[in-house]
Each structure stands twice: as C-alpha cells, then as structure tokens.
Amino acid sequence: MEDSFRIGEVVTSSTSRFTTQCYELYVLPPLGSLIKTREGPNDIFAVVSRAETSSLEPGRRAVVRGQNQESEEEIYTSSPHLEKLLKSEFEAIIVGHRQEEHILRYLPPRPPRIHGFVYLCSAQEVTEFTSSFEFLDLLVNTQLDIPSEELIAACLREISQNVEDKETILIQAGRYLAGILSNDTRRLKSILNRIRL
Amino acid sequence: MSLDIEKLYQQVSHFASTLKGEAQDYQQKLSQALKLYNQANWPALRHKIENAKTSWLIARPVEDGIFTLPPAPKDYTVLATDGSHIETDRHQSISLALINIGRVLISYGQKPGATLESVPELFKKDQLIIHGEGQEQIIEGTLLGIKRTIAECSHLADMAQNAPDDRPILALLDGSLILWGLVSMGYPDFVIREMLDNGFLRQLDSLEEISRAKRLALASYISMPGSTEVTNILRVALCPYDIPDCDQHCSRIPSGQKPCDEVNGLLDRQLFLGLLAPGQRSPVFQSNSSIVKKYYGHHRVNFFYLRLEDEIGRVEMPEWTAVNSNLLELTSSALYDQCLRGMGYPVALSEAHEKAVLGAEERREFESVLEYALEEEGIPILISAKKKSKIRRWI
Structure with missing residues (x-):
C-alpha cells in the first residue's frame, strides 16, 4: 500500500477508539499499524487493534458456496454481487494527535467525526510519531478483546518495518516498556517474546 | 400476550387431522391429472378450448412437449427491480406515500460486476389522484401497489437503457405481469387506462423498444404460484360435451359431482411437479385473462413453469419475448441459472427485494x-x- 493511502471512513467514534469501514472489501491495514484521521485542525493517530469482515445487513450471514468451485476466487467471480453485501471494518485505539506542529502522545480533546477520512500513515509520519514511545502507555492500559501484549508486539513489528535500523528501534521500545512494566515482568516477557530481532 | 395458545392449539390440531384426508384426495386427483395430460389429444383439445364457455380461466397451449433447458450463456447480465411502499394513514394529518425501489444489476462471465442500490420517491397528496370522466380516484391501497409496480417497471426500463450491450440481458420483475388488482377491485375504466396505457404498458413499450437494439428479454417470476389455468385445460378434456358450457350444462349439478371435478382444485404447480424433472420447463401457454385480452395488445402475457429441485416456479413474459426463440431460450436458461445461484429463487430478485424492503x-x-x-x-x-x-x- 502506498504512503498516506486513504482507506475508509469513520463509522463509530469515541474518546478512546473509533471504527473505520474500508472502501474496498478485505483491503484492511495490518494489526498494529498506525493510521490517522482528522478532527477539525487536528490529526488524530491510532493503532489498528481489531478487524472484522461481515454482512452489511444485520441478520444476514454468509453461507458456503464453494463446493463445486475450483478456487476461492471463483466464488466471487461467479457471484459478483457478493462484494456489495459484505464490509470490512477495523477498530483503532487512539494513541495521540497533532495540534499545530506538535505531536502529543495522549488523547485528543474531541473524538473524530463520523465519515472522517482515514489514511494509512506514511513512513515519514510513522517515524515522526514513534520518535517517542509515550503512546505505548495508552496501549498498555487499554482493555481489548485480545491480550494487549499481542497488540503492542504487533505495533512494534509494524513500526520496525518502516525504519532501516530495525534493531535499534526495537531495543529502544523494549527499554521503554521495561520502564513502564517494571512491576509486571510476565507481560513484558510476553511482549518481547513476540518481537523477533 | 394477546394470543391464547391453549385455545388455538385445539383448532390447529383439528385442522391438521382434516389435512390428512385431503392428502389422499389430492393423490387421486394428481394421478388422474397426470394420466389426462400425458394422453391428451392436444390438437383436438386446443379446438375444444377455443370454443369453451367456462366460468374459470383456461390457458391456451402454444407449444407441445417438455423442454430440457440449455445451459445459460456464460456471459450475461441480469437486471431486477422490486419495490416496497409506505402510505401515511388517515390517522395522520399529512397525506403522503413513499415508494422505495430496489435496483440490481449483475454481470456474469468476462468482466463480472454488480450494482445494488435503492431509490426512494415521495408522493404528495396531489400526485396521488387520477382525474378522468369528471371523476377523481385517490391512489391508495391496491392502487398504490399498482403504482409501485409501474415504478418497478420504469426503473427496469431505465436500467436496461443504460446496461452495456456486450452480452444478453435478462430483465426481471417479481410477481405477475398481469395487474390483477385493477380488475378485481372494480375500478372505473379511466383508472384502468391510466394505470395501464399511461403506466405499466408504456413501460413495457420502452422495454420492447430497447429489446430491438439490445438482446433483452423481459420476464417476471412467481415462486409457489397458485394458478390453475393449465389444470383447467384438463377439466375441459374431462368435459363430456363437445362444446363445454358450464352455465348451460352443469349449473344445477352440486359441486364435487360435476364431470370435471375429478381434477378440480389441483394447482398447476402440483401437476408440473409430477411432469417435470429439475432443469426442465413446461411448454409455453398464453394467458386468456380478460384484462390481458382487452388491454395488453402485443404485450399479451405468455408463461411457462420451471422445475427447480423442490419447487415449481411460474415465469411470465410479454409475447415479444415468448415468440422470439432466442429470447425464450435466454429467459428460461438464465432464470434457471439465477435460481441455482440463489438457492431456489433468482438471486437478482432476492437482492432487489433486500434493497427495497421497508421493515419496521x-x-x-x-x-x-x-x-x-x-x-x-x-x-x-x-x-x-x-x-x-x-x-x-x-x-
């Protein structure tokens, strides 16, 4: 996916998280990747924490169709309307915002607006945002339906894809986490085990 | 809870026991009907039908035999519309009607694609009145349902006009092409003319016009049809008189004892479930209904029955689709393909319904x-x- 790629629109929004419906079915950002939207003059940054593809209409669900098809792709080409009946959505945890030129790694004053455009962050934006790891405090303390260690590790893996010196950034992040999780080494170990140097 | 299940159960239980007896009666009628159909002398029967004066509707057979459907074209487009409406009732001060049309286009084969959309339209009180012969008729109830059918057909014509012509097109409506409500409610002639000549038939004219430039067939589909026009042919076959005339010969004979009662009450779909195998269709028949004969002209409604796995569907077409062997083949094969893709019901109609339906x-x-x-x-x-x-x- 190219830099600053517009991927969808906000469909539910709150102070700490928002949900985005993708423009294209299955074109979902990876778990842990950094995305952004805008609220007034502010950019709002968030980390993808959960994704789901389901029926557009509540109460309708998919049924098996491929018994006589050669490939999964054939199911979609032989029923072209399927793509219009399904939607891909993802949830993202807000980890910071930009007010004027300042990147602030805490919650913005107001949540994003419904229908706000949502973009994948460019490599430059990722580098800029992750020049400090304070945003990890928000992820460590967020209630999710997956273990937050999974999300933090996925986020660090995604960030490291963006930089040349992968090792350095992961060591810096590891040190930061060691500081905030000094009294919970089990969680710290669980995160570090999920990051390969 | 307003339904007393205990009181209802006794009635349901009694109803179920009567059904058992009816099932035996049905089997007898069905085997008699199958025998009559298979042994019929069709040329003679056609002649007898032409002269018959019956109190019930008889279809006019156009073809003979049973047809195994060819495979659907690899590349084809299906268009379908369906509608739903809301009318504000007399308990509200504002008089309005909302018609919501679901529109579906699906292209199969090379360059597959789909468009699914719904178009709502609001009608004010003054748009819901038909003027004529110094009288006025308010469009509500059944008439609003007919106005909706006209809108469905108008949207179908609009989609057909804009559909790419690189492949054959099957345009589908839900239900019957015969606007039965117009005659059953006894509306004055100016209302029937307005709804047909300036409404439904005008849209059929547009579709026919498009079918001259593009390979387009028009059909409507009825699931679990309740019609008896074909089994009524068998009642004519059973009639002992050369020229059947119900009023003259049998008006004094009690119901159940008339010579034609041996197959009376059997539905066409029950007959064809016994005659057709999955993937086969009945011959084409012409509707002899008075509204079609009086008003429809060259859009005269023809129909056939289609056998699916567990069900018989009725497919109605205007005459210009039915008499064109290419369009008839496209209609039957593509409709069967639609039913296979849609688990027994044409997938495009099912999606059009989903886009149209107005729930609570x-x-x-x-x-x-x-x-x-x-x-x-x-x-x-x-x-x-x-x-x-x-x-x-x-x-």
Whole structure:
C-alpha cells in the first residue's frame, strides 16, 4: 500500500477508539499499524487493534458456496454481487494527535467525526510519531478483546518495518516498556517474546 | 400476550387431522391429472378450448412437449427491480406515500460486476389522484401497489437503457405481469387506462423498444404460484360435451359431482411437479385473462413453469419475448441459472427485494425524518387518538 493511502471512513467514534469501514472489501491495514484521521485542525493517530469482515445487513450471514468451485476466487467471480453485501471494518485505539506542529502522545480533546477520512500513515509520519514511545502507555492500559501484549508486539513489528535500523528501534521500545512494566515482568516477557530481532 | 395458545392449539390440531384426508384426495386427483395430460389429444383439445364457455380461466397451449433447458450463456447480465411502499394513514394529518425501489444489476462471465442500490420517491397528496370522466380516484391501497409496480417497471426500463450491450440481458420483475388488482377491485375504466396505457404498458413499450437494439428479454417470476389455468385445460378434456358450457350444462349439478371435478382444485404447480424433472420447463401457454385480452395488445402475457429441485416456479413474459426463440431460450436458461445461484429463487430478485424492503425500523425512521422536517417548518403534527394509543400502550 502506498504512503498516506486513504482507506475508509469513520463509522463509530469515541474518546478512546473509533471504527473505520474500508472502501474496498478485505483491503484492511495490518494489526498494529498506525493510521490517522482528522478532527477539525487536528490529526488524530491510532493503532489498528481489531478487524472484522461481515454482512452489511444485520441478520444476514454468509453461507458456503464453494463446493463445486475450483478456487476461492471463483466464488466471487461467479457471484459478483457478493462484494456489495459484505464490509470490512477495523477498530483503532487512539494513541495521540497533532495540534499545530506538535505531536502529543495522549488523547485528543474531541473524538473524530463520523465519515472522517482515514489514511494509512506514511513512513515519514510513522517515524515522526514513534520518535517517542509515550503512546505505548495508552496501549498498555487499554482493555481489548485480545491480550494487549499481542497488540503492542504487533505495533512494534509494524513500526520496525518502516525504519532501516530495525534493531535499534526495537531495543529502544523494549527499554521503554521495561520502564513502564517494571512491576509486571510476565507481560513484558510476553511482549518481547513476540518481537523477533 | 394477546394470543391464547391453549385455545388455538385445539383448532390447529383439528385442522391438521382434516389435512390428512385431503392428502389422499389430492393423490387421486394428481394421478388422474397426470394420466389426462400425458394422453391428451392436444390438437383436438386446443379446438375444444377455443370454443369453451367456462366460468374459470383456461390457458391456451402454444407449444407441445417438455423442454430440457440449455445451459445459460456464460456471459450475461441480469437486471431486477422490486419495490416496497409506505402510505401515511388517515390517522395522520399529512397525506403522503413513499415508494422505495430496489435496483440490481449483475454481470456474469468476462468482466463480472454488480450494482445494488435503492431509490426512494415521495408522493404528495396531489400526485396521488387520477382525474378522468369528471371523476377523481385517490391512489391508495391496491392502487398504490399498482403504482409501485409501474415504478418497478420504469426503473427496469431505465436500467436496461443504460446496461452495456456486450452480452444478453435478462430483465426481471417479481410477481405477475398481469395487474390483477385493477380488475378485481372494480375500478372505473379511466383508472384502468391510466394505470395501464399511461403506466405499466408504456413501460413495457420502452422495454420492447430497447429489446430491438439490445438482446433483452423481459420476464417476471412467481415462486409457489397458485394458478390453475393449465389444470383447467384438463377439466375441459374431462368435459363430456363437445362444446363445454358450464352455465348451460352443469349449473344445477352440486359441486364435487360435476364431470370435471375429478381434477378440480389441483394447482398447476402440483401437476408440473409430477411432469417435470429439475432443469426442465413446461411448454409455453398464453394467458386468456380478460384484462390481458382487452388491454395488453402485443404485450399479451405468455408463461411457462420451471422445475427447480423442490419447487415449481411460474415465469411470465410479454409475447415479444415468448415468440422470439432466442429470447425464450435466454429467459428460461438464465432464470434457471439465477435460481441455482440463489438457492431456489433468482438471486437478482432476492437482492432487489433486500434493497427495497421497508421493515419496521425503516418505517420508524421515515416517520421520524418526516416529523423532524415538519417541525423545522413549524407545521403542527396531528395524530389521531387511536394512533396515539397504539404508540403509547398504557395500563
């Protein structure tokens, strides 16, 4: 996916998280990747924490169709309307915002607006945002339906894809986490085990 | 809870026991009907039908035999529309109607694609009146349903006009092409003319016009049809008189003892379930209904029955589709393909229904949007006490 790629629109929004419906079915950002939207003059940054593809209409669900098809792709080409009946959505945890030129790694004053455009962050934006790891405090303390260690590790893996010196950034992040999780080494170990140097 | 299940159960139980007896009667009628159909002398029977004066509707057979459907074209486009409507009732002060049309286009084969959309249209009181012969007719109830059917057909023509012509097109409507409601409710002639000549038939004219430039067939599909026009042919076959005339010969014979009662009550779909294998169709028949004969002209309705795995569907076409062997083949094969893709019901019609349907939630939303808009304009909303009592259910 190219830099600053517009991927969808906000469909539910709150102070700490928002949900985005993708423009294209299955074109979902990876778990842990950094995305952004805008609220007034502010950019709002968030980390993808959960994704789901389901029926557009509540109460309708998919049924098996491929018994006589050669490939999964054939199911979609032989029923072209399927793509219009399904939607891909993802949830993202807000980890910071930009007010004027300042990147602030805490919650913005107001949540994003419904229908706000949502973009994948460019490599430059990722580098800029992750020049400090304070945003990890928000992820460590967020209630999710997956273990937050999974999300933090996925986020660090995604960030490291963006930089040349992968090792350095992961060591810096590891040190930061060691500081905030000094009294919970089990969680710290669980995160570090999920990051390969 | 307003339904007393205990009291109801006794009635349901009695009803079920009577059905058992009816099933035996049905088997007898069915085997008699199958025998008559298979042994019929069709040329002689056609002649007898032409002269028959019956109190019931008889189809006119156009073809002979049973047809195994060819495979559907690899590349084809199906268009379908369906509609739903809401009318504000007399318990509300504002007179309005909302017609919501679901429109579906699906292209198969090379360059597959789909468009699914819904188009709502609001009609004010003055748009819901037909003027003629110094009289006025308000469009409500059955007539509003017919107005909706005209809108479905108009949207279908619009889609057909814009559909790419690189592949054959099957345009589908749900239900019958015969607007039965117009005759059954006894509307004056100016109403029938307005709804047919300036409405439904005009849209059929447009579709026929498009079919001259593009390979386009028009059909409507009826699932679980309740018609008896073909089994009524067998009643004519059973009639001992050379020229059947119900009033003259049999008006004094009690029901159940007439010579033709041996197959009376059997539905066409029950007959064809015994005659057709999955993937086969019946011959084409012509409708002899009075409304079709009087008003439809070259759009005269023809139909055949289609055998699916567990069901018989009825497919109606205007004559210009039925008499063109290419279009007839496209209609039958593509419709069967649609049913296979849609688990027994044409997938395009099923999606058009999904886009059109106005459920309780949409109805509430419509009412609240309406109330909001009226409030914004400072127009008072008057609702009758009866309606209010249904909204607020107090003890």
